[in-house]
Amino acid sequence: MPFTAKSGKFSASINTLTMGTGEKAIVLGGENVLPFYTFDAPIENAPKVGIEITDGGLEAEPECVKKYYEGCETIVDMAKKAATFEGVDFLSIHLEGGDPNGENKPTEELIKIVKEVAEAVDLPIVISGCKNVEKDSEIFAKASEVLSGKNAVMLAAKEENYKNVGASAGLAYKQIVGAESADDINLAKQLNVLLTQLGVDAKSIVMNVGTAAAGYGYEYVVSTMDRIKAAALQQGDATLQMPIITPVASETWGIKESIATEEDMPEWGDQEARGIDMEVETAAADLASGSNAVILKHPVSVATISKMIKALV
Amino acid sequence: MALKGLDIFKLSPKKNCKECGSPTCMAFSMKVAQGAVSIDACPYFSEDAKAAMSEATAPPMKTIKVGAGENEMVLGGETVLFRHEKTFVNKTRYAVDICSCMDDATIEAKVAELKHVDYERIGERMYVEMIDVEYDPASGADRYVEVVKKVAGEGRVLILDCQDVEVAKAALDVCKDAKPVLNGANAQNYEAMSKLATEAGVVLGVYGADENELFDTLAALEKLGNKNLVFNACTSSVKAAFATAVQFRKAAIKDSNRTCGYPSIVNVSKLAKGDSHLQAALLSLFTVKYGSIVIAEKISYAEALPLYGLRQNVFTDPQKPMKVEPGIYRINGADENSICLTTVDFALTYFVVSGELERSGVPCNLIINDAGGLSVLTSWAAGKFSSSSIAKFFQEQDIEGKIKCRKLCIPGKVAVLKGELEAKMPGWEIIVAPREAVQLVKFLKDMQ
Numbered sequence: 001m002p003f004t005a006k007s008g009k010f011s012a013s014i015n016t017l018t019m020g021t022g023e024k025a026i027v028l029g030g031e032n033v034l035p036f037y038t039f040d041a042p043i044e045n046a047p048k049v050g051i052e053i054t055d056g057g058l059e060a061e062p063e064c065v066k067k068y069y070e071g072c073e074t075i076v077d078m079a080k081k082a083a084t085f086e087g088v089d090f091l092s093i094h095l096e097g098g099d100p101n102g103e104n105k106p107t108e109e110l111i112k113i114v115k116e117v118a119e120a121v122d123l124p125i126v127i128s129g130c131k132n133v134e135k136d137s138e139i140f141a142k143a144s145e146v147l148s149g150k151n152a153v154m155l156a157a158k159e160e161n162y163k164n165v166g167a168s169a170g171l172a173y174k175q176i177v178g179a180e181s182a183d184d185i186n187l188a189k190q191l192n193v194l195l196t197q198l199g200v201d202a203k204s205i206v207m208n209v210g211t212a213a214a215g216y217g218y219e220y221v222v223s224t225m226d227r228i229k230a231a232a233l234q235q236g237d238a239t240l241q242m243p244i245i246t247p248v249a250s251e252t253w254g255i256k257e258s259i260a261t262e263e264d265m266p267e268w269g270d271q272e273a274r275g276i277d278m279e280v281e282t283a284a285a286d287l288a289s290g291s292n293a294v295i296l297k298h299p300v301s302v303a304t305i306s307k308m309i310k311a312l313v
Numbered sequence: 314m315a316l317k318g319l320d321i322f323k324l325s326p327k328k329n330c331k332e333c334g335s336p337t338c339m340a341f342s343m344k345v346a347q348g349a350v351s352i353d354a355c356p357y358f359s360e361d362a363k364a365a366m367s368e369a370t371a372p373p374m375k376t377i378k379v380g381a382g383e384n385e386m387v388l389g390g391e392t393v394l395f396r397h398e399k400t401f402v403n404k405t406r407y408a409v410d411i412c413s414c415m416d417d418a419t420i421e422a423k424v425a426e427l428k429h430v431d432y433e434r435i436g437e438r439m440y441v442e443m444i445d446v447e448y449d450p451a452s453g454a455d456r457y458v459e460v461v462k463k464v465a466g467e468g469r470v471l472i473l474d475c476q477d478v479e480v481a482k483a484a485l486d487v488c489k490d491a492k493p494v495l496n497g498a499n500a501q502n503y504e505a506m507s508k509l510a511t512e513a514g515v516v517l518g519v520y521g522a523d524e525n526e527l528f529d530t531l532a533a534l535e536k537l538g539n540k541n542l543v544f545n546a547c548t549s550s551v552k553a554a555f556a557t558a559v560q561f562r563k564a565a566i567k568d569s570n571r572t573c574g575y576p577s578i579v580n581v582s583k584l585a586k587g588d589s590h591l592q593a594a595l596l597s598l599f600t601v602k603y604g605s606i607v608i609a610e611k612i613s614y615a616e617a618l619p620l621y622g623l624r625q626n627v628f629t630d631p632q633k634p635m636k637v638e639p640g641i642y643r644i645n646g647a648d649e650n651s652i653c654l655t656t657v658d659f660a661l662t663y664f665v666v667s668g669e670l671e672r673s674g675v676p677c678n679l680i681i682n683d684a685g686g687l688s689v690l691t692s693w694a695a696g697k698f699s700s701s702s703i704a705k706f707f708q709e710q711d712i713e714g715k716i717k718c719r720k721l722c723i724p725g726k727v728a729v730l731k732g733e734l735e736a737k738m739p740g741w742e743i744i745v746a747p748r749e750a751v752q753l754v755k756f757l758k759d760m761q
């Protein structure tokens with residue numbers, strides 16, 4: 001008697017969403033099965049991997065990442081280089097320097113970077129904000145304008161600024177609107193509903209439903225994504241069928257496992273390996289729980305996760 | 314799955330002799346189905362009938378014990394597919410593989426490396442719990458037994474990865490009391506292997522070239538009466554391994570297919586040979602999705618730190634938040650004049666912060682607020698770690714009566730509280746400490 005598994009294919013599916021334009025455009029979502037459950041039905045659009053650079057340039061990168069950008073003098077050089085790394089599907093420009101409680105760089109300065117980078121590379125682009133809701137409203141509005149026609153992702157609108165971000169990125173410039181909520185299915189749903197009520201097309205929303213580094217409250221990440229996929233696919237809840245994008249690098253490169261030097265923690269050994277494995281293990285868990293795209297920093301992490309995805313889909 | 318009264322009646326002796334205290338076998342069967350009486354109250358149910366019933370009422374996934382004494386550990390026993398449905402109960406265990414093809418120096422180095430990972434994280438010992446000993450036919454039976462003997466005393470549960478019955482027997486002879494896993498049954502040798510495992514009282518691991526062969530071999534072993542089993546996810550590809558692990562777990566739990574209801578072994582060292590980062594990714598993947606034992610080429614701190622943290626997170630009970638008692642924690646021999654720092658009562662936060670404070674060697678008072686067991690930003694966003702709640706807590710606990718120092722460091726992530734706290738807690742100097750606990754050592758040393 002052979003093994004017969006009941007198919008776990010659903011009649012509902014995740015929305016498909018195209019990021020970028022031209023030859024390098026990528027498609028997220030479209031699946032009607034749980035993450036990597038290709039035995040239930042084929043997954044046409046494998047999850048995608050993005051690489052993150054920041055407005056801080058080379059200086060702001062962790063020591064172990066710098067060597068991969070050797071010879072790069074400007075952020076544009078870095079972007080061009082990043083586009084050549086194995087496994088990179090898209091580029092995320094993280095404008096953390098915009099934070100008024102941090103460096104408080106003026107919006108114009110940041111937008112100049114965005115513009116130059118976008119002209120230099122043909123990869124799909126994600127603009128990651130600085131997390132300050134007022135400043136992000138401004139940044140996303142301007143970035144949407146200069147990236148007009150590029151199908152870029154603005155990551156992300158939150159409950160506090162969804163009206164501004166939705167109106168500029170979604171309505172005025174037809175970019176993809178990121179919707180960020182904090183590890184809670186109801187909040188994720190509510191934000192999607194609010195954005196669509198505003199007039200943003202549900203098919204051009206991508207969700208960041210929250211993440212954490214492995215070991216740091218990660219159980220909520222798993223359960224939130226598990227529940228969202230169940231609602232979207234099993235219950236056919238159209239307000240949760242948006243693909244999920246998860247910024248991993250910004251979580252993992254600040255924690256002890258990645259930043260403690262070998263001098264500080266001699267028994268922990270090689271710092272670069274620790275940083276990569278923290279990023280890779282967090283990303284693998286995100287993808288297994290339902291992310292359709294992850295944003296990473298270390299080129300080895302990007303290549304590794306891309307390899308894992310190819311082996312699974 | 315509960316048995317219905319009628320199903321039990323079908324198996325009953327149908328004597329209606331009333332010895333059980335019920336007027337008829339039918340009435341008795343109904344009571345058994347409700348759990349009102351034990352089946353043993355009837356002296357005439359056949360052993361076969363009882364076995365069939367215990368089978369039907371058994372949990373969907375077997376709970377399997379491996380190892381002996383203080384190394385005994387429990388695998389399987391899961392009842393849900395997703396942790397939010399209830400909870401996962403028996404965490405994934407990790408193994409490093411060694412092979413009888415390796416020379417002594419390599420084996421010693423591998424054992425030393427795996428034993429190096431041994432630490433505590435929020436009350437849980439984190440270490441590599443198992444060693445997988447792979448049999449290499451080219452180097453022969455004697456060498457295998459020698460290698461098994463060599464690693465048997467390392468305090469780890471052994472997995473005897475050997476599909477040759479004679480060699481397995483010899484290896485078991487030297488280590489069976491420690492209850493290793495005999496990971497060697499396949500479609501050809503399962504009868505002999507099962508006999509060997511049963512005689513030694515150890516768990517038998519089952520291989521199959523594909524899912525069908527694996528399933529058939531498991532079924533054949535069950536027929537022989539051996540249900541002390543674990544199965545190996547197919548190693549032909551990552552995709553096949555993932556499919557086996559997920560589909561068998563799903564079949565057991567959702568579709569009550571008990572032949573699939575055994576713990577799994579996933580050998581990522583075979584799936585991604587030589588690529589340590591891909592193995593790290595797969596260790597994580599199979600922790601989230603249904604690996605009971607995952608075997609890797611190496612587990613150093615780089616792989617372990619995120620992995621064991623992830624496992625601890627995923628296997629926590631969603632109903633029980635991990636909290637520590639609010640109050641003053643005196644660290645490094647602190648007294649009333651030592652500097653104060655404050656944070657929340659989330660166990661993870663406490664663990665990370667107190668660890669760093671200890672590492673700094675600087676005497677300090679760590680004041681843990683009652684913040685509902687939430688992290689710094691979560692409790693702040695929920696209004697449970699605000700300037701008012703902190704000021705109130707200090708008053709209630711009479712901190713000013715217990716501590717003379719008036720310097721208070723707050724977590725960098727809630728720097729916004731500084732002004733309000735200064736207003737609400739006159740006399741205190743509020744210092745914004747770094748955002749991450751790891752920066753505390755330098756911060757405290759610089760301050761001195």
Ligand code: B12
Pocket residue numbers: 181182183184187210211212213216217218220251634654655656657659661662665666686687688689690691692693694695722723724725726746747748749750751753
């Ligand atoms: C898991 C989680 C939850 C869990 C809570 C788990 C728990 N026990 O805390 C749940 C799902 C319940 C939750 C709920 C909410 N959450 Co929440 N959550 C998280 C998440 C993913 C991880 C938090 C975590 O465990 N961190 C690990 C611990 C160890 O970090 P920590 O306590 O901050 O400690 C570190 C540092 O602060 C430092 N430190 C700590 N103490 C001290 C002291 C000193 C002196 C120093 C120097 C340093 C220091 O050391 C630690 C390591 O470096 C974060 C996002 C993220 N990735 O961080 C969001 C996050 C904290 N949540 C957020 C929000 C908004 C909420 C909610 C209000 C929304 C909601 N989902 O309903 C609720 C509020 C809760 C409620 N009403 O009950 C926001 C906060 C936004 C903000 N900046 O204000 C975050 C940042 C997510 C986001 N990006 O939007 N959340």
Ligand code: SF4
Pocket residue numbers: 325326327328329330331332333334335336337338339341342354355356357358
């Ligand atoms: S004792 Fe057994 S056989 Fe007799 S009536 Fe009860 S159930 Fe039937």
